[in-house]
Amino acid sequence: MNDCCEEFGQVSRRGLLRGAAGVLGVGAATSVFGATFMQTSYAATQSADNVLVLLSLRGAADGLSLVVPHADPAYYAARPHIAIPSDKLLAKDGFFGLHPSMKAMLPLWNAGKVAAVHATGLPVANRSHFSAMEELEDADPGSTARVGWLNRLIGQDTYTHPLEGIGLGMSVPITALYGPEPTVTTTSVDDLEVSGADDGTGRRTTSMHTMWSSAPGVLGKGARSALTAVADFTPVRKTAEAPWNGAVYSDDDLGRALHAAARTIKGDVGAQVIAVDHEDGWDMHVGLGTLEWGRMIDNAAALATSISGFFTDLGSQASKVTLVTISEFGRRVKENANYGLDHGHGNVMFIVGAGVKGGYYGTWPGLQNSLDADLAVTTDYRSVLSEIVVKRLGASSAAVFPGFAPETVGAVLSA
Incomplete structure (x- = not known):
């Protein structure tokens, strides 16, 4: 939990962020891994050709620390205490370099499987965590319909398998998943089951079938979908709990959530979209720190x-998985008096995995050494996401991002 930003503290407790959800398979239940939530959307019980993993860094990660513009002199002038020395950066080119704590990603980077798109974000600055998250995930400015872009993406699929509509636990999907298309969430891949059906007799499941098999309306449809989805999720529950191929995750909520996502993909039940929310410590108004101490070292x-x-962990399944990171906004260019950074605008997005053309992307706007200066946005975040959903998932950009004309980013190749 963050102690430096009251608004984000309220949001991360889901008091405002999630909103009302549907009932019994119409919305989604939320998997809780401490401060991390995994939400999975399914297209069918057949194998998915390609999978999108959306990793949201809640709280506004500082993209200027994760991908450092070492050739912009204003970066060092604006951050006399917390700037990262140029000679310590990883994957360094003539302008950018990665935070030294990100060395675990170097093999992927060197293999050309990581792209970093800088100066991305909302077209107009929005410094409210809650409002920016809603705007980012609706991705449909001016619309009165409360439908997220991932829900519209799911709606492009012609399949109607009930795994699109299971709700167990907290029925509170992230805004990106919210809408008329069904989604499913789970506290863990081993605990996706009918509540109370743990006595080995099957009586609870049988009674549920009897009660809801011919029930009309939304509740009846949702209940039937939930029962079928639980059964069809069995291949995931049967996957090995231990990571494959000697994979090592961070020993925290993020690591556990991505491990669960890997098991879901290896279970091969047709997952096309997996959203992972990581809310732990990105709102660094205080104590972002240096290379010797601070919160950014551990988070990166x-x-x-x-x-x-x-x-x-994915092994051969990695060839169909593309992961993208996103945060609601970036942070100010200039450090504050607490070795931290206040709310800003532009940020960096990472694209990792299948179909990625590695390297640094984006049009650099230049930085200013001013207390009120932001990293300006030169690439609308929807252009990055559009390139992925069109080239990897074969979806219509116009349907997923209504009224938006994407620009070419060049970081993603067609499937």
Whole structure:
């Protein structure tokens, strides 16, 4: 839990972020891994050709620490205490370099499987965690319909398998998944089951079938979908609990969530979209720190370790999985008096895995050494996401991002 930003503290407790959800398979139940939530959307029980993993870094990660613009002199002038020395950076080119704690991702980077797109974000600055998250995940400015972009993406699929509509636990999908299409969440891949059906007799499941088999309306449809989905999730529950191929995850909520996501993909039940929310400590108004101490060291290392472990764990399945990171906004260019950074605008997005053309991308706007200066946005975040959903998932950009004309980013190749 963050102690430096009251608004984000309220959001991360789901008091505002999630909103009302559907009932019994119409919405989604939320998997809780401490501060991390895994939500999975299914297209069918057949094998998915390609899988999108959306990793949200809740709290506004500082992209200027994760991918450092070492050739911009304003970066060092604005951050006299917390700037990362140029000679310590990883994967360094003539302008950018990765935070030194992200060394676990170097094998993926060197293999050309990691792209970093800088100066991305909302077209207009929004410094409210709650409002920015909603705007980012609706991705449909001006619309009165409360439908997230991932829900619209799911709606492009012609399949109607009930695993699109199971709700167990907290029925509170993230905004990106919210809408008329069914989604499913679970506290863990081993605990996706009918509540109370643990006595080995099957009576609870039988009674549920009897009660809901001919029930009309939304509740009846949702209940039937939930029962079928639980049964069809069995291949995931049967996957080995231990990571494959010697994979190592960070020992935290993010690592556990990405491990669960890997098991879901290896279970091969047709998952096409997996959203993982990581809310632990990215809102660094205080104590972002240096290379000797501070919160960014641990967060950057955990992020890199878990992403690397995820793709190692997937083995041959990695060839169909593309992961993208996103955060609601970036942070100010200039450090504050508490070795931290206040709310800003532009940020960096990582794209990792299948179909990625590795390297640094984006149009650099230049930085200013001013207390109120932001990293300006030169690439709308929807252009990055659009390139993935069109080239990897074969979806319509116009349907997923209504009214938006994406620009070419160049970091993603067609499937």
